[in-house]
Amino acid sequence: MFPGLSRRSLLAGGASLGGAMIAAAAGRAQEAPPGAALEPVPEDPTRVQGQPVLSENGYGSRSQFESEVRWRYPTATAHTSWSMTPLASGHGIVTPSGLHFERHHAGIPTIDPRAHSLILHGMVEEPLRFTMDDLMRLPAVSRMHFIECSGNTLTEWEEPTLRTVQGTHGLTSTSEWTGVKLSTLLEMAGLRDGAAWILAEGADAAVMTRSVPVGKVMDDAILAYAQNGEALRPEQGYPLRLLLPGFEGNMQIKWLRRLEVSDTPYMTREETSKYTDLMPDGRARQFTFVMDAKSVITFPSGAMRLPRPGYYEITGLAWSGRGKVAKVEVSADGGETWEEAALEGPVLDKCHTRFRLPWVWNGEEAVLQSRVTDETGYVQPTLEELVAVRGTDSVYHLNAIQSWRVAGDGEVTNVHA
Ligand SMILES: Nc1nc2c(c(=O)[nH]1)N[C@H]1C(S)=C(S)[C@@H](COP(=O)(O)O)O[C@H]1N2
Ligand SMILES: [Mo]
Numbered sequence: 001m002f003p004g005l006s007r008r009s010l011l012a013g014g015a016s017l018g019g020a021m022i023a024a025a026a027g028r029a030q031e032a033p034p035g036a037a038l039e040p041v042p043e044d045p046t047r048v049q050g051q052p053v054l055s056e057n058g059y060g061s062r063s064q065f066e067s068e069v070r071w072r073y074p075t076a077t078a079h080t081s082w083s084m085t086p087l088a089s090g091h092g093i094v095t096p097s098g099l100h101f102e103r104h105h106a107g108i109p110t111i112d113p114r115a116h117s118l119i120l121h122g123m124v125e126e127p128l129r130f131t132m133d134d135l136m137r138l139p140a141v142s143r144m145h146f147i148e149c150s151g152n153t154l155t156e157w158e159e160p161t162l163r164t165v166q167g168t169h170g171l172t173s174t175s176e177w178t179g180v181k182l183s184t185l186l187e188m189a190g191l192r193d194g195a196a197w198i199l200a201e202g203a204d205a206a207v208m209t210r211s212v213p214v215g216k217v218m219d220d221a222i223l224a225y226a227q228n229g230e231a232l233r234p235e236q237g238y239p240l241r242l243l244l245p246g247f248e249g250n251m252q253i254k255w256l257r258r259l260e261v262s263d264t265p266y267m268t269r270e271e272t273s274k275y276t277d278l279m280p281d282g283r284a285r286q287f288t289f290v291m292d293a294k295s296v297i298t299f300p301s302g303a304m305r306l307p308r309p310g311y312y313e314i315t316g317l318a319w320s321g322r323g324k325v326a327k328v329e330v331s332a333d334g335g336e337t338w339e340e341a342a343l344e345g346p347v348l349d350k351c352h353t354r355f356r357l358p359w360v361w362n363g364e365e366a367v368l369q370s371r372v373t374d375e376t377g378y379v380q381p382t383l384e385e386l387v388a389v390r391g392t393d394s395v396y397h398l399n400a401i402q403s404w405r406v407a408g409d410g411e412v413t414n415v416h417a
Contacts, residue, residue, distance in 0.1 A: 084170025125190030246321030280391035291321030309363035334367035
Protein backbone atom coordinates (compact mmCIF):
# COMPACT_ATOMS: atom_id res chain seq x y z
CA MET A 1 0.00 0.00 0.00
CA PHE A 2 1.04 3.63 -0.10
CA PRO A 3 3.47 4.83 2.56
CA GLY A 4 1.90 7.31 4.92
CA LEU A 5 -1.66 6.21 4.24
CA SER A 6 -2.02 3.54 6.90
CA ARG A 7 -0.60 5.81 9.57
CA ARG A 8 -3.33 8.31 8.92
CA SER A 9 -5.93 5.60 9.17
CA LEU A 10 -5.10 5.26 12.86
CA LEU A 11 -6.81 8.53 13.50
CA ALA A 12 -10.21 6.92 13.71
CA GLY A 13 -12.99 9.21 14.73
CA GLY A 14 -10.56 12.09 15.02
CA ALA A 15 -9.30 10.79 18.36
CA SER A 16 -5.68 11.27 19.27
CA LEU A 17 -3.37 8.31 18.99
CA GLY A 18 -1.84 7.98 22.42
CA GLY A 19 0.65 5.22 23.19
CA ALA A 20 3.74 4.52 21.20
CA MET A 21 4.58 6.07 17.86
CA ILE A 22 7.34 5.84 15.37
CA ALA A 23 9.39 8.96 14.87
CA ALA A 24 9.27 9.65 11.17
CA ALA A 25 12.51 11.61 11.27
CA ALA A 26 15.50 9.53 10.20
CA GLY A 27 13.21 6.51 10.08
CA ARG A 28 14.37 5.52 13.55
CA ALA A 29 12.06 4.18 16.21
CA GLN A 30 12.28 5.81 19.62
CA GLU A 31 9.70 3.77 21.41
CA ALA A 32 8.46 0.35 20.33
CA PRO A 33 4.82 0.21 19.24
CA PRO A 34 2.61 -2.28 21.14
CA GLY A 35 3.64 -5.83 20.24
CA ALA A 36 7.08 -4.86 18.95
CA ALA A 37 10.57 -4.85 20.42
CA LEU A 38 12.89 -1.92 19.84
CA GLU A 39 16.17 -2.85 18.14
CA PRO A 40 18.92 -0.63 16.80
CA VAL A 41 18.62 -0.11 13.05
CA PRO A 42 21.96 -0.70 11.34
CA GLU A 43 22.90 1.46 8.41
CA ASP A 44 23.69 -1.63 6.34
CA PRO A 45 22.04 -4.85 7.58
CA THR A 46 24.42 -6.93 5.47
CA ARG A 47 27.41 -5.80 7.55
CA VAL A 48 26.32 -6.91 11.03
CA GLN A 49 24.76 -9.99 12.56
CA GLY A 50 21.04 -9.70 13.15
CA GLN A 51 19.17 -10.46 16.36
CA PRO A 52 19.91 -13.96 17.68
CA VAL A 53 17.28 -16.69 17.58
CA LEU A 54 15.04 -16.65 20.67
CA SER A 55 16.06 -13.11 21.55
CA GLU A 56 12.35 -12.70 22.27
CA ASN A 57 12.17 -15.71 24.61
CA GLY A 58 10.34 -17.83 22.07
CA TYR A 59 7.22 -15.78 21.33
CA GLY A 60 7.48 -13.58 18.27
CA SER A 61 6.63 -9.94 17.89
CA ARG A 62 5.96 -7.65 14.97
CA SER A 63 8.30 -5.19 13.33
CA GLN A 64 9.03 -2.02 15.25
CA PHE A 65 7.99 -0.15 12.12
CA GLU A 66 4.41 -1.45 12.23
CA SER A 67 2.18 0.45 14.59
CA GLU A 68 -1.45 -0.34 13.73
CA VAL A 69 -3.52 -0.72 16.88
CA ARG A 70 -7.12 -1.19 17.92
CA TRP A 71 -8.94 2.03 18.64
CA ARG A 72 -11.18 2.30 21.69
CA TYR A 73 -14.50 3.95 21.16
CA PRO A 74 -14.60 6.74 23.78
CA THR A 75 -17.19 5.30 26.15
CA ALA A 76 -17.42 6.61 29.72
CA THR A 77 -15.40 3.74 31.17
CA ALA A 78 -12.79 1.42 29.70
CA HIS A 79 -14.44 -1.63 31.30
CA THR A 80 -17.62 -1.49 29.29
CA SER A 81 -16.32 -0.45 25.92
CA TRP A 82 -15.45 -1.37 22.36
CA SER A 83 -12.18 -1.52 20.53
CA MET A 84 -12.14 -1.56 16.76
CA THR A 85 -10.04 -3.43 14.21
CA PRO A 86 -7.90 -1.22 11.92
CA LEU A 87 -9.51 -2.59 8.75
CA ALA A 88 -7.72 -0.10 6.49
CA SER A 89 -4.31 -1.61 7.16
CA GLY A 90 -5.45 -5.25 7.02
CA HIS A 91 -4.45 -7.68 4.29
CA GLY A 92 -6.29 -10.77 3.11
CA ILE A 93 -9.18 -11.93 5.28
CA VAL A 94 -7.68 -12.97 8.62
CA THR A 95 -7.57 -10.46 11.46
CA PRO A 96 -4.39 -10.76 13.51
CA SER A 97 -5.45 -11.96 16.97
CA GLY A 98 -3.96 -8.88 18.60
CA LEU A 99 -6.14 -6.66 16.40
CA HIS A 100 -9.45 -8.57 16.76
CA PHE A 101 -12.15 -6.11 17.79
CA GLU A 102 -13.33 -6.27 21.39
CA ARG A 103 -16.61 -5.72 23.14
CA HIS A 104 -16.63 -6.21 26.89
CA HIS A 105 -19.41 -5.29 29.28
CA ALA A 106 -17.36 -5.64 32.46
CA GLY A 107 -13.72 -5.86 31.45
CA ILE A 108 -11.63 -8.91 30.59
CA PRO A 109 -11.67 -11.57 33.32
CA THR A 110 -8.52 -13.53 34.12
CA ILE A 111 -9.50 -17.18 34.23
CA ASP A 112 -7.27 -20.12 35.11
CA PRO A 113 -8.24 -22.88 32.65
CA ARG A 114 -7.47 -25.56 35.25
CA ALA A 115 -10.15 -24.09 37.50
CA HIS A 116 -12.66 -23.48 34.71
CA SER A 117 -15.52 -25.78 33.76
CA LEU A 118 -18.63 -25.77 31.62
CA ILE A 119 -21.94 -26.99 33.03
CA LEU A 120 -24.68 -28.29 30.72
CA HIS A 121 -28.06 -28.74 32.42
CA GLY A 122 -31.79 -28.00 32.12
CA MET A 123 -33.90 -30.05 29.73
CA VAL A 124 -31.30 -32.76 29.16
CA GLU A 125 -31.38 -36.47 30.00
CA GLU A 126 -28.11 -36.24 31.88
CA PRO A 127 -26.62 -32.97 33.18
CA LEU A 128 -22.89 -32.83 32.48
CA ARG A 129 -19.87 -30.89 33.59
CA PHE A 130 -16.78 -30.54 31.41
CA THR A 131 -13.32 -29.37 32.39
CA MET A 132 -11.17 -27.80 29.67
CA ASP A 133 -9.26 -31.10 29.47
CA ASP A 134 -12.54 -32.97 28.92
CA LEU A 135 -13.48 -30.62 26.09
CA MET A 136 -10.11 -30.80 24.41
CA ARG A 137 -10.30 -34.60 24.22
CA LEU A 138 -13.49 -34.45 22.12
CA PRO A 139 -13.49 -34.39 18.29
CA ALA A 140 -12.59 -30.87 17.11
CA VAL A 141 -13.27 -28.67 14.09
CA SER A 142 -11.44 -25.59 12.76
CA ARG A 143 -13.43 -23.01 10.80
CA MET A 144 -12.83 -19.48 9.56
CA HIS A 145 -15.68 -17.14 10.51
CA PHE A 146 -16.25 -13.45 11.04
CA ILE A 147 -17.73 -12.09 14.25
CA GLU A 148 -19.53 -8.78 13.87
CA CYS A 149 -21.06 -6.79 16.71
CA SER A 150 -24.58 -5.84 15.65
CA GLY A 151 -23.64 -2.37 16.91
CA ASN A 152 -21.05 -2.08 14.14
CA THR A 153 -21.64 1.16 12.16
CA LEU A 154 -24.22 2.41 14.71
CA THR A 155 -22.85 5.95 14.59
CA GLU A 156 -23.75 6.30 10.91
CA TRP A 157 -27.59 6.18 10.82
CA GLU A 158 -28.25 9.90 10.49
CA GLU A 159 -24.98 11.65 9.64
CA PRO A 160 -21.59 10.46 8.48
CA THR A 161 -19.90 10.54 11.87
CA LEU A 162 -16.63 8.67 12.29
CA ARG A 163 -13.80 9.53 9.96
CA THR A 164 -12.18 6.20 9.19
CA VAL A 165 -13.26 2.69 8.25
CA GLN A 166 -11.85 1.58 11.60
CA GLY A 167 -14.42 3.79 13.27
CA THR A 168 -17.34 3.06 10.96
CA HIS A 169 -16.82 -0.69 10.40
CA GLY A 170 -14.13 -1.89 12.83
CA LEU A 171 -16.45 -4.07 14.94
CA THR A 172 -15.99 -7.03 12.61
CA SER A 173 -13.04 -9.42 12.52
CA THR A 174 -12.23 -12.86 11.13
CA SER A 175 -10.31 -15.65 12.82
CA GLU A 176 -9.85 -19.35 12.38
CA TRP A 177 -11.64 -20.83 15.38
CA THR A 178 -11.01 -24.32 16.75
CA GLY A 179 -13.17 -26.18 19.22
CA VAL A 180 -15.86 -28.79 19.77
CA LYS A 181 -19.18 -28.70 17.99
CA LEU A 182 -21.80 -27.91 20.60
CA SER A 183 -24.02 -30.58 19.04
CA THR A 184 -21.46 -33.16 20.24
CA LEU A 185 -22.09 -32.16 23.87
CA LEU A 186 -25.86 -32.08 23.40
CA GLU A 187 -25.77 -35.57 21.92
CA MET A 188 -23.79 -36.72 24.97
CA ALA A 189 -26.26 -35.14 27.39
CA GLY A 190 -29.39 -36.02 25.35
CA LEU A 191 -32.01 -33.32 24.70
CA ARG A 192 -35.39 -33.87 26.35
CA ASP A 193 -38.61 -33.51 24.31
CA GLY A 194 -39.58 -29.87 23.82
CA ALA A 195 -36.02 -28.52 24.20
CA ALA A 196 -35.93 -25.43 21.99
CA TRP A 197 -33.58 -22.82 23.50
CA ILE A 198 -30.22 -22.83 25.22
CA LEU A 199 -29.07 -20.15 27.63
CA ALA A 200 -25.36 -19.40 27.40
CA GLU A 201 -23.70 -17.68 30.36
CA GLY A 202 -20.30 -16.04 30.71
CA ALA A 203 -17.96 -16.02 33.71
CA ASP A 204 -17.13 -12.30 33.50
CA ALA A 205 -18.45 -9.70 35.94
CA ALA A 206 -21.29 -8.98 33.46
CA VAL A 207 -22.35 -12.66 33.72
CA MET A 208 -23.63 -12.11 30.21
CA THR A 209 -26.50 -14.36 29.14
CA ARG A 210 -28.24 -14.94 25.81
CA SER A 211 -30.84 -17.47 24.61
CA VAL A 212 -29.87 -19.38 21.48
CA PRO A 213 -32.29 -21.46 19.38
CA VAL A 214 -31.48 -25.18 19.49
CA GLY A 215 -31.65 -25.35 15.70
CA LYS A 216 -28.64 -23.04 15.36
CA VAL A 217 -26.79 -24.91 18.05
CA MET A 218 -27.29 -28.28 16.33
CA ASP A 219 -26.33 -26.72 12.98
CA ASP A 220 -22.92 -25.10 13.35
CA ALA A 221 -22.30 -23.76 16.87
CA ILE A 222 -18.76 -24.29 18.17
CA LEU A 223 -17.33 -24.17 21.67
CA ALA A 224 -14.08 -22.53 20.70
CA TYR A 225 -10.89 -22.77 22.73
CA ALA A 226 -8.49 -21.68 20.00
CA GLN A 227 -8.10 -18.74 17.63
CA ASN A 228 -5.70 -18.55 14.71
CA GLY A 229 -3.81 -21.64 15.81
CA GLU A 230 -3.26 -20.85 19.48
CA ALA A 231 -5.40 -20.61 22.60
CA LEU A 232 -8.06 -17.89 22.52
CA ARG A 233 -6.86 -14.45 23.52
CA PRO A 234 -8.25 -13.35 26.92
CA GLU A 235 -10.10 -10.58 25.06
CA GLN A 236 -11.84 -13.19 22.91
CA GLY A 237 -13.02 -15.30 25.84
CA TYR A 238 -10.13 -17.41 27.15
CA PRO A 239 -10.41 -20.25 27.88
CA LEU A 240 -13.76 -20.94 26.15
CA ARG A 241 -16.29 -19.05 24.07
CA LEU A 242 -19.44 -19.80 22.15
CA LEU A 243 -19.14 -19.31 18.41
CA LEU A 244 -22.40 -18.92 16.46
CA PRO A 245 -21.29 -18.37 12.85
CA GLY A 246 -23.15 -15.48 11.20
CA PHE A 247 -25.13 -14.52 14.31
CA GLU A 248 -24.71 -11.15 16.03
CA GLY A 249 -21.57 -10.89 18.15
CA ASN A 250 -23.47 -10.38 21.38
CA MET A 251 -24.75 -13.98 21.38
CA GLN A 252 -21.28 -15.43 21.11
CA ILE A 253 -20.76 -15.60 24.84
CA LYS A 254 -17.15 -15.35 25.97
CA TRP A 255 -15.61 -16.94 29.07
CA LEU A 256 -18.43 -19.49 28.74
CA ARG A 257 -19.25 -21.37 31.95
CA ARG A 258 -22.87 -22.55 31.73
CA LEU A 259 -25.43 -23.81 29.21
CA GLU A 260 -29.04 -24.37 30.28
CA VAL A 261 -31.58 -26.01 27.97
CA SER A 262 -35.19 -24.81 28.01
CA ASP A 263 -38.39 -24.81 25.97
CA THR A 264 -38.62 -20.99 25.94
CA PRO A 265 -36.18 -18.10 25.57
CA TYR A 266 -35.00 -16.57 28.86
CA MET A 267 -35.72 -12.90 28.02
CA THR A 268 -32.43 -11.69 29.45
CA ARG A 269 -31.34 -8.05 29.51
CA GLU A 270 -29.35 -8.55 26.32
CA GLU A 271 -32.44 -9.69 24.36
CA THR A 272 -35.00 -7.24 25.75
CA SER A 273 -33.58 -3.91 26.92
CA LYS A 274 -30.62 -4.29 24.52
CA TYR A 275 -30.15 -5.90 21.12
CA THR A 276 -33.71 -5.26 19.99
CA ASP A 277 -34.47 -2.85 17.16
CA LEU A 278 -37.05 -0.08 17.68
CA MET A 279 -39.13 0.37 14.53
CA PRO A 280 -40.88 3.53 13.27
CA ASP A 281 -44.28 2.28 14.52
CA GLY A 282 -43.01 2.07 18.10
CA ARG A 283 -42.75 -1.70 18.15
CA ALA A 284 -39.42 -3.49 18.40
CA ARG A 285 -37.91 -6.32 16.42
CA GLN A 286 -36.54 -8.99 18.75
CA PHE A 287 -34.20 -11.93 18.16
CA THR A 288 -32.63 -10.41 15.06
CA PHE A 289 -29.86 -12.97 15.17
CA VAL A 290 -28.49 -13.22 11.64
CA MET A 291 -26.09 -10.55 10.42
CA ASP A 292 -27.28 -9.38 7.00
CA ALA A 293 -24.81 -9.17 4.13
CA LYS A 294 -22.50 -6.15 4.29
CA SER A 295 -19.42 -4.84 2.55
CA VAL A 296 -17.08 -1.89 2.82
CA ILE A 297 -14.19 -0.49 0.81
CA THR A 298 -11.09 -0.39 3.02
CA PHE A 299 -8.86 1.26 0.41
CA PRO A 300 -9.30 4.07 -0.36
CA SER A 301 -11.24 4.94 2.78
CA GLY A 302 -11.89 7.81 5.18
CA ALA A 303 -9.01 10.09 6.28
CA MET A 304 -6.66 8.79 3.57
CA ARG A 305 -5.30 11.02 0.86
CA LEU A 306 -4.58 9.80 -2.65
CA PRO A 307 -1.26 11.40 -3.56
CA ARG A 308 -2.00 11.81 -7.28
CA PRO A 309 -4.36 10.76 -10.09
CA GLY A 310 -3.62 7.42 -11.71
CA TYR A 311 -3.85 3.73 -10.98
CA TYR A 312 -5.16 2.37 -7.69
CA GLU A 313 -6.53 -0.98 -6.59
CA ILE A 314 -9.83 -0.52 -4.80
CA THR A 315 -10.14 -3.24 -2.17
CA GLY A 316 -12.36 -4.13 0.73
CA LEU A 317 -14.22 -6.80 2.65
CA ALA A 318 -17.65 -8.38 2.20
CA TRP A 319 -19.46 -10.89 4.41
CA SER A 320 -22.86 -12.41 5.12
CA GLY A 321 -24.35 -14.16 8.11
CA ARG A 322 -26.44 -16.25 5.73
CA GLY A 323 -23.63 -17.97 3.87
CA LYS A 324 -21.12 -17.15 1.19
CA VAL A 325 -20.55 -13.92 -0.68
CA ALA A 326 -21.72 -14.36 -4.27
CA LYS A 327 -20.81 -11.03 -5.82
CA VAL A 328 -19.41 -7.60 -4.97
CA GLU A 329 -19.97 -4.59 -7.22
CA VAL A 330 -18.11 -1.31 -6.95
CA SER A 331 -19.24 2.15 -8.03
CA ALA A 332 -17.00 5.19 -8.42
CA ASP A 333 -19.90 7.55 -9.16
CA GLY A 334 -22.08 7.27 -6.07
CA GLY A 335 -24.11 4.31 -7.33
CA GLU A 336 -24.93 5.46 -10.89
CA THR A 337 -22.88 2.71 -12.52
CA TRP A 338 -21.45 -0.50 -11.07
CA GLU A 339 -18.61 -2.80 -11.99
CA GLU A 340 -18.11 -6.32 -10.64
CA ALA A 341 -15.04 -6.72 -8.43
CA ALA A 342 -12.86 -9.84 -8.32
CA LEU A 343 -13.36 -12.03 -5.23
CA GLU A 344 -10.19 -13.39 -3.72
CA GLY A 345 -10.55 -17.09 -2.97
CA PRO A 346 -11.25 -19.09 -1.00
CA VAL A 347 -14.74 -17.66 -0.57
CA LEU A 348 -15.87 -19.18 2.72
CA ASP A 349 -19.19 -19.58 4.50
CA LYS A 350 -19.97 -16.73 6.96
CA CYS A 351 -16.48 -15.34 6.56
CA HIS A 352 -14.87 -12.11 5.44
CA THR A 353 -14.22 -12.20 1.68
CA ARG A 354 -11.75 -9.82 0.06
CA PHE A 355 -12.64 -8.06 -3.17
CA ARG A 356 -10.43 -6.10 -5.52
CA LEU A 357 -10.98 -3.86 -8.52
CA PRO A 358 -8.41 -1.89 -10.53
CA TRP A 359 -9.31 1.79 -10.81
CA VAL A 360 -7.76 4.71 -12.61
CA TRP A 361 -8.58 7.92 -10.77
CA ASN A 362 -8.82 10.81 -13.21
CA GLY A 363 -8.35 13.42 -10.51
CA GLU A 364 -12.00 14.47 -10.40
CA GLU A 365 -14.36 14.06 -7.46
CA ALA A 366 -15.51 10.46 -7.09
CA VAL A 367 -17.85 8.69 -4.64
CA LEU A 368 -16.77 5.10 -4.02
CA GLN A 369 -19.26 2.46 -2.91
CA SER A 370 -19.37 -1.34 -2.68
CA ARG A 371 -22.47 -3.53 -2.79
CA VAL A 372 -22.49 -7.22 -1.86
CA THR A 373 -24.92 -9.91 -2.95
CA ASP A 374 -24.83 -13.13 -0.92
CA GLU A 375 -25.54 -16.67 -2.05
CA THR A 376 -29.20 -16.39 -0.99
CA GLY A 377 -29.63 -13.50 -3.46
CA TYR A 378 -29.85 -10.86 -0.70
CA VAL A 379 -28.49 -7.51 -1.95
CA GLN A 380 -26.93 -4.98 0.44
CA PRO A 381 -29.31 -2.00 0.62
CA THR A 382 -28.59 1.70 0.31
CA LEU A 383 -28.90 3.69 3.53
CA GLU A 384 -32.02 5.31 2.09
CA GLU A 385 -33.62 1.91 1.47
CA LEU A 386 -32.69 0.66 4.93
CA VAL A 387 -33.98 3.78 6.71
CA ALA A 388 -37.24 3.63 4.70
CA VAL A 389 -37.96 0.28 6.38
CA ARG A 390 -36.31 0.59 9.79
CA GLY A 391 -36.45 4.32 10.49
CA THR A 392 -33.63 5.83 12.53
CA ASP A 393 -34.61 4.72 16.04
CA SER A 394 -32.89 1.38 15.86
CA VAL A 395 -29.29 1.22 16.95
CA TYR A 396 -28.16 -2.15 15.67
CA HIS A 397 -27.91 -3.87 12.28
CA LEU A 398 -26.88 -1.00 10.03
CA ASN A 399 -25.59 -2.91 6.98
CA ALA A 400 -26.13 -0.24 4.32
CA ILE A 401 -23.78 0.65 1.50
CA GLN A 402 -20.92 2.90 2.70
CA SER A 403 -19.81 5.90 0.63
CA TRP A 404 -16.30 7.41 0.55
CA ARG A 405 -15.87 10.69 -1.29
CA VAL A 406 -12.57 11.29 -3.05
CA ALA A 407 -12.14 15.05 -3.51
CA GLY A 408 -10.18 16.69 -6.30
CA ASP A 409 -7.17 17.01 -3.98
CA GLY A 410 -7.30 13.28 -3.15
CA GLU A 411 -8.74 13.73 0.36
CA VAL A 412 -11.08 10.82 1.22
CA THR A 413 -14.02 11.48 3.53
CA ASN A 414 -17.02 9.63 4.95
CA VAL A 415 -20.20 10.87 3.25
CA HIS A 416 -23.82 9.91 2.85
CA ALA A 417 -24.54 9.75 -0.88
N1 LIG B 1 -19.33 -13.00 28.68
C1 LIG B 1 -19.42 -12.04 27.73
N2 LIG B 1 -19.59 -12.43 26.44
C2 LIG B 1 -19.67 -11.51 25.46
C3 LIG B 1 -19.62 -10.11 25.76
C4 LIG B 1 -19.41 -9.73 27.12
O1 LIG B 1 -19.30 -8.54 27.46
N3 LIG B 1 -19.32 -10.73 28.08
N4 LIG B 1 -19.80 -9.20 24.75
C5 LIG B 1 -20.54 -9.69 23.58
C6 LIG B 1 -20.58 -8.77 22.46
S1 LIG B 1 -21.70 -7.48 22.54
C7 LIG B 1 -19.86 -8.99 21.31
S2 LIG B 1 -20.04 -8.01 19.95
C8 LIG B 1 -18.85 -10.08 21.24
C9 LIG B 1 -17.49 -9.53 20.91
O2 LIG B 1 -16.53 -10.54 20.81
P1 LIG B 1 -15.00 -10.15 20.76
O3 LIG B 1 -14.71 -9.23 21.93
O4 LIG B 1 -14.24 -11.43 20.81
O5 LIG B 1 -14.76 -9.43 19.45
O6 LIG B 1 -18.76 -10.81 22.44
C10 LIG B 1 -20.00 -11.03 23.09
N5 LIG B 1 -19.84 -11.94 24.20
MO1 LIG C 1 -21.87 -6.52 20.43
